[in-house]
Ligand code: SF4
C-alpha cells in the first residue's frame with residue numbers, strides 16, 4: 845500500500861509551544877545528546893543527569909515541571925533549541941504519527957503547524973529521512 849504522504853506534506857512550526865508543554869510526555873535523550881547539552885550548559889554530565897533528567901521505562905528522558913512543561917521550556921520557547929534532542933528535531937515526522945492520515949489529522953489538535961498554508965513543503969524522501977532519524 846502506498847504511504848498516504850507520498851506527495852509530501854506542508855509543515856510550519858509557529859512556535860506555539862504546545863508540543864513541549866501542558867501534557868505528560870516523554871522526551872527520550874541519548875548519551876551523545878546528554879553530553880552535547882551538558883557541554884552547551886557548561887555542566888558536568890552527572891549534574892546534568894540529576895538536574896534535568898529522569899528514568900522512564902528504563903530509558904533516560906527529560907524532566908517536566910509540575911504543569912508538564914518540558915524542563916527546558918521558558919516563556920514558550922525552547923532554551924536549548926540548537927541542541928534539542930532529535931526526538932524534538934524530527935517532530936512531527938515520527939513513525940507513529942505518519943502511520944496513517946487519521947493519525948496526522950488527529951495530531952492537528954495539538955500542533956497547528958501540520959498542513960499549515962504557509963508551511964514548508966516536505967517531500968516523501970525528506971519525510972522518510974526524518975522518520976528514520978526520529979528514534
Ligand atoms: S505544536 Fe507544532 S507549531 Fe507548536 S511549537 Fe510544536 S511543532 Fe511548533
Ligand code: SF4
Nearest residue numbers: 864914916917922932
Ligand atoms: S527540549 Fe526544547 S524542543 Fe524539546 S520538548 Fe523540551 S522545550 Fe521542547
